[in-house]
Amino acid sequence: MALHDNPSRLAPSVIELHGVGKVFRTADHTDRAVLEGVNLTLREGEIVAMLGKSGSGKSTLLRIMAGLVGADRGEVRFRGQKLVGTAEGIAMVFQSFALFPWLTVQQNVELGLEAQGVPKAERARRAEAAIDMIGLSGFNSALPRELSGGMRQRVGIARALVTQPDLLLMDEAFSALDVLTGETLRDEMLDLWESGRANIKSILIVSHNIEEAVMMADRIVILSSDPGRVRAEVRVPFARPRNRDSAQVRALIDEVYTLMTSPAALGPRVPAMAAAQQIGYRLPEADIGQMEAILDLLHESPFFGRADLPHLADEAGLTDDELLPACEAMQLLGLATIERGDITSTALGRSYYETEPSERKVVFGKQLLSHVALAAHIRRELEESEDGEVGEETVLREMQAFLKPEEAQRVLTIAIDWGRYGEVYGYSFNSGVFKLPDVEEAGATGKV
Template sequence: MASPTADASESVVELRGVSKIFRTADRSDRAVLEGVDLTLKRGEIVAMLGKSGSGKSTLLRIMAGLVGADRGEVRFRGQPLRGTAEGIAMVFQSFALFPWLTVQQNVELGLEAQGVHKEERARRAEAAIDMIGLSGFNSALPRELSGGMRQRVGIARALVTEPDLLLMDEAFSALDVLTGETLRDEMLDLWEDGRTNIKCILIVSHNIEEAVMMADRIVILSSDPGRIRAEVKIPFPRPRNRDSSQVRGLIDEVYTLMTSPAAMGPRVTALAAARDIGYRLPDADISQMEAILDLLCEAPFFGRADLPHLAEEAGLTDDDLLPACEALHLLQLATIERGDISATGLGRAYYETEPPERKVLFGKQLLQHVALAAHIRRELEQSEDGEIREEHVLRELEAFLKPDEAERVLTLAIEWGRYGEVYEYSYNSGMLTLPREEQPAPGAGTQA
């Protein structure tokens, strides 16, 4: 078995000028990915980071051959990639197991698709199950397993095909912290010991610490459209001590890159966002935003914190922390610079006020800095009866965003607007309305 570090100059996958376009509701083209150049070489683990909407999962699926690039070229083993290929395997966040099949049968699926003989399938599947630490569970059904065990099955199903390239899409994010760390460390042990035939691993993650602990190289995508905007090489051997000053410094560096305006996309500044209803609002819960601001303004931070330290104190993953911090930045309640977050004067005032006054301040900032909320409010004020249909706004958003993303963004704008009392929403009728006290009197829009 070849060592994964042998012939490290050998390219496993090459992407040249890869772009992916989607057609909006008004039939215009919008890029999800644009001009991506990336080479994955034998013997390396590469982590890919980027905010939601940066195209990470789309890029992963292009490399897996599950979707095609609209422009550019993908080469695997030196040849153009046309559809799925033997030698590429993928592990999904959702486990993606067939619930009616046993562990053994789920692991054998990839081999069956390759036409491997029954006896050989059974032998290789048993070896993979044993390798991943599930010996004795061959006949168990997925419902009888814990989340960590189900993900082990997903990994075994990928390993059994002996791929050159292993793609991992948020593979540990659905697990609790301890289980995820254990499984991550066991995967690294398999890699370092050379017990698999894998030549290269690409990990898509939201977890900055996970990327620093696992990878030889971190690639960071910007958003709208997704482009590679930074690359960080990690010089430390594995295993790594997360508490060492060198590792903590590198984690801080990646946080800085992840929270810089270029990483968040060309429209991330509050002023720019205020002019663009198609801005991808960060997936942030209001209660979480307020909890982070409260924590930031109290001891030991007193208004300024290192983001990794804040995440640790708040007990939040990067997937929860970074969108909430981006939302605070967008509303001008905090600023983010060089991996640190600071409460603004307005943010400190927000912290010191009572809930009713917080809602008023939130609504004011929302209308000033979030274009979609201001757009909804303006349309409500201009309508005769002070109401508009949710579907109307959704169609407008689909000129900028994919339908599922447009729905997510509108749901957030509705939630934020209702909290800030700048408009109301009826879940039964799907109608957006002005606040009750501002609604036109019956008949006010008609002439006698």
């Protein structure tokens, strides 16, 4: 059996992480850990998938492994040597394609070789071979704007493969593509891997897609959040190609869903909700309309209040990246509970489902103030202010004692949407000012 089919624990290591940690300095000059005590080894002949919710530090960890960002604690060793900066044997594929728009396909693919000092004729030969291998023969002279999203990602993959790396890092490489294109490209990558034509020794895939991880990987690593740590590893014992509809594969998908939605992965849950009682809690990226649609679906046939999450995802036509944050938000607000990969409506969830749409806002607002500290904090600040107004920048400064500025802005944007829907407070996008609902200027916020 080929090494790719049965990666051995005794195979040579490609990259090793020992006690890796990363911190950031908050606005009040305290250090907060993004990653802490991460131990991970990737060996020759294995594909490893990494899963984790927002705040688990997946992308930061990937950039540390690529040598793009340094670790603040611990050590990274590539091929037995301490990794300092980038290494020629490591290549990365980005979600955003990261192509230079003014360069042709051929020129984009040659970039890595040029940086390594490969002679021009050799660069051209190897780039052409990589372009052909990834299915873009004939597009060498095209510019990125002339290509579809799937073709642009092929260029990104060819640019990584042309350097013949020992380690290929893929950061959400298929998530920006439509489902069919993503699946096609994923299958073609697996064909290249199994054939050995790409000459890669190991692949690490960062993903939000649980099924993708099970279908591709030999091992799945799950990170917990705040700070990110390796909290579970799951071996995938099935030969490729895998049948996603087989009982064994579906059972493993269920197992990974269970690990991804367990308290250790998602932090403290209802009823305690200790984490959400901090204004720096990372609110899930959940759209209210989507939450309500999922809750409605949960109460209808064939679920009647309780559903297996993979089954619910299929019925709702949602990706894991859409479903899991919405379900986390429903649990956060006391509308549902999640346990062992199943979601169950609470009594309040049933009442919410049966309530008229116009009255749902009242329930939503009440739960928001009870369970989300940031919303309660904004409302309290408004009530205590002389003019019933609070500037967005004031709230952001307070949040940055817990979160990086960009993450604080993301969380506050969610809190704005949720608070306006629940009529807990108003917000003017023109002035960046929160207001109590009863003093909200007509037309300034445009109530939902």
